Amino acid sequence: MADGGKRDTYTPESLLAVAVEVFIERGYDGTSMEHLSKAAGISKSSIYHHVRGKEELLHRAVSRALDGLFGVLEEPGACEGRAVDRLEYVTRRSTEVLTADLPYVTLLLRVRGNTATERWAMERRREFDQRVAELLKQAAADGDIRADVDPKLATRLLFGMINSVAEWYRPQARGGHHGAEVADAVVRMAFAGLRT
Template identity: 60%
Template sequence: MASPNAVRRRRRGHDPESVLSIAVGVFNERGYDGTSMEDLARALGVTKSAIYYHVPGKEQLLARALDRALDGLLELVADERAAPGPAVDRLERVVRRSVRILVDRLPYVTLLLRVRGNSATEQAALERRREFDRFISRLVTEAAAEGGIRADVDPALVTRLLFGAVTSIAEWYQPARGASADDLADALLKITFTGLRTRAA
């Protein structure tokens, strides 16, 4: 059992960022609904009142965590909406950058992918995620209309399969085992776009 002095040292070492990081780990391990403030306090090595010093409650931690995942994706959307060039090239960039964001923010994206809309916070996150999904769908449709990707495959199906492959990385990727975000993106783009791109593109 940790001594009172050790607990006090840990408490002083926590800031909003470390509280969020540890909380996300617990949410991913136990599920958000299955995590209590007592669970978070135990993982942080502090009292519940010490957590409230940093954050009003569990739902605010969830909101911050989901924003961490979504902000990166929606920044990507804003960049690519303004970007010039063929839609198929922009689509490839979106896939590559999505993989990088997933790897860089893996615990946060993992939590986002498990959200089911059980609270106002989760519903708001899902609506923001749908904005990303709608952008991808339009980009795939545009790429098909331009002749950059095959027109004989339903764009909605392409969108689901392509980004289903991206999001599946969160289920099995382990950063310590070697492959970088660029390695993953290169492999995914080779496998998918070899079949998607037309000869003309």
């Protein structure tokens, strides 16, 4: 298709969605502007009309995931009440953000690398994990979390369970679960356990 044919159908938002899929499939390092151009079906110069380059696309994509996750921490359920209840709230809502913004959060979870944007994303992700770790530590200090699991280990396993959802969750899957069902299951399993 000629360059001008599709250019006007792209918005920064739809170009971003295509770029995120390519980044996830090929890895950010392994993605060239040529790959993005082919996947979007527009010329490289058309892409440069929207963004300065692939790093800006990465920045926008991981920002979306990070804004969603940090936004959760500002919600009343994450700020008021006992630490264990706030932790449960953040667990539920983080899982919902992951299922709602699946490709963006998946990309954030996979970012490893040496560009400034990748380092920034990893640092922000660590900050988020740290905020949740502090909630869990406070809940343990309150005596609301079992004493026979090390809080650091519990934090890792909690994130392990939440983040693993990105490996298999597909919102379009027929007969699949809704994000809220998955979040419910994560909360029940992590906080109350599987045994009756």
